[in-house]
Amino acid sequence: MAVLVGCRSFWQSFRVQSAHRQSACRLAAAFFSRRYVLSNRVVLCPRLNGHGAVTRYYSSDSKDDLRVRYLDGEDSGIVVVGINRPKAKNAISKNLVKMMFEAVEDIKKNKKVRSVILCSLVPGIFCAGADLKERAKMHQSEVGPFVSKARALITELGNLPVPTIAAIDGAALGGGLEMALACDIRISSNTAKMGLVETKLAIIPGAGGTQRLPRVIGVSLAKELIFAARVVDGTQAQQMGLVSHSVEQNDSGDAAYLRALELSREINPQGPIAIRMAKLAINQGIEVDLSTGLAIEEACYSQVIPTKDRLEGLAAFKEKRQPQYKGE
Numbered sequence: 001m002a003v004l005v006g007c008r009s010f011w012q013s014f015r016v017q018s019a020h021r022q023s024a025c026r027l028a029a030a031f032f033s034r035r036y037v038l039s040n041r042v043v044l045c046p047r048l049n050g051h052g053a054v055t056r057y058y059s060s061d062s063k064d065d066l067r068v069r070y071l072d073g074e075d076s077g078i079v080v081v082g083i084n085r086p087k088a089k090n091a092i093s094k095n096l097v098k099m100m101f102e103a104v105e106d107i108k109k110n111k112k113v114r115s116v117i118l119c120s121l122v123p124g125i126f127c128a129g130a131d132l133k134e135r136a137k138m139h140q141s142e143v144g145p146f147v148s149k150a151r152a153l154i155t156e157l158g159n160l161p162v163p164t165i166a167a168i169d170g171a172a173l174g175g176g177l178e179m180a181l182a183c184d185i186r187i188s189s190n191t192a193k194m195g196l197v198e199t200k201l202a203i204i205p206g207a208g209g210t211q212r213l214p215r216v217i218g219v220s221l222a223k224e225l226i227f228a229a230r231v232v233d234g235t236q237a238q239q240m241g242l243v244s245h246s247v248e249q250n251d252s253g254d255a256a257y258l259r260a261l262e263l264s265r266e267i268n269p270q271g272p273i274a275i276r277m278a279k280l281a282i283n284q285g286i287e288v289d290l291s292t293g294l295a296i297e298e299a300c301y302s303q304v305i306p307t308k309d310r311l312e313g314l315a316a317f318k319e320k321r322q323p324q325y326k327g328e
Contacts, residue, residue: 066099067121068106070113077114077272078264079107082121090120091131092175094146097153104156111327114272115264116160118183119167123253126168126192127176150175151207158182158208161276163267167260168192168243169253173231178205181212184279185263186242188234189249189256194242195231215286217241271309272327277301 069080081103083090107113120126130150138146157164157179166172166180168188177194180186188194196209204210205226214222217240224230234256238246247255267275277300285293304310308328316323 065093065096066103068103075261075265075268077112077268078261079113079116081107081116081118083119083127084121086122086125088131088133089125089128089171090122090176091128091134092150092179093131093134096131097146097150100153101156104153104160107162108156108160113162114275115162115267116164117167117257117260117264118157118164118179119254119257119260120170123170125170126166126172127179128171129174129176129197147206154179154182154207158212161279162272163264163275163279165260165263167254167257168194168234169249169256173197174205174209175207178207178209178212181216182208185244185260186237187245187247187256187260187263188237188243189253190234190246191249192234192237192246192256193231194234194237195229196226197229197231199226200229213242269322269325271304271307271313271323271325273307273309274304277303 065083065085067082067084069082071078071080081100083096085091085093085096107116135143135146154175163185164183166183166186168180168186169192170189171193172180172188173193173195174197177196180194196205196213198205198209205213210222210226213226216222217225221240225232232240232242234243234246237243245256245259247259249255250258281293281297281300285296288296309323309325312325313323
């Protein structure tokens with residue numbers, strides 16, 4: 001695939017001198033050095049009805065804590081990652097972290113994936129945060145390493161090269177909201193509840209919340225919410241920019257998921273390499289000065305020029321038809 005031409009061409013097109021620029025280059029080069037191949041891992045899948053809504057599935061078996069569905073047909077390229085721990089309110093356990101790491105790794109390697117929806121299969125709950133019952137059984141020496149692993153998982157989720165959408169149809173508290181913050185886009189129902197409530201337990205958000213929330217809603221407001229352990233609903237979350245869309249909840253309790261699916265269907269027809277490069281340019285550019293950011297954009301743009309998809313886009317425009325992109 002033309003976009004993955006390796007680090008050498010990237011370095012040649014991205015000549016910057018400052019330490020910040022060099023750091024940005026290293027991040028981009030690491031991205032370009034990846035190779036996306038099809039994964040042979042078999043994953044559990046939630047059933048979907050004809051409208052793409054998730055059918056609720058319950059199980060006490062730990063292997064069903066996470067159910068992953070690679071959609072097909074017209075929705076091919078969309079992956080639905082559903083958290084499924086009804087008895088624990090989808091709380092983040094050791095097993096869930098392990099399963100999510102595996103799912104994220106599979107998605108990262110699969111070049112056919114075009115977008116990811118992170119949702120819940122449990123009505124009224126997105127994720128209640130850390131599994132405090134499991135946490136209470138941990139020795140003090142185990143807590144730090146577990147939180148570090150959860151933080152690493154959420155970082156990996158945020159580093160996925162394709163668009164990620166959090167569909168928040170219920171309570172997203174503590175680590176649950178931190179997972180959603182790592183996604184590119186958040187959609188909630190109007191009845192959903194969201195908050196970083198760790199200070200109630202005399203701790204702080206430890207999986208990226210103190211860093212991602214200020215970047216999303218601004219420093220002052222983020223401090224207010226974290227200091228007060230405040231919980232907001234979907235309507236309030238949209239007003240402050242915490243979520244992009246707040247939709248009225250439906251009888252089946254999956255309104256945010258359905259809106260996320262609509263958005264994934266909007267993303268799917270676009271050039272997949274261009275989407276990945278746009279995400280890379282935005283994510284890296286927002287962390288540096290404007291001059292460095294423009295250099296990052298130029299470097300990312302250079303990666304789409306030699307692709308077959310770009311030529312297909314021009315041909316489709318000329319012939320007045322829908323382009324058929326293959327990610328090449």
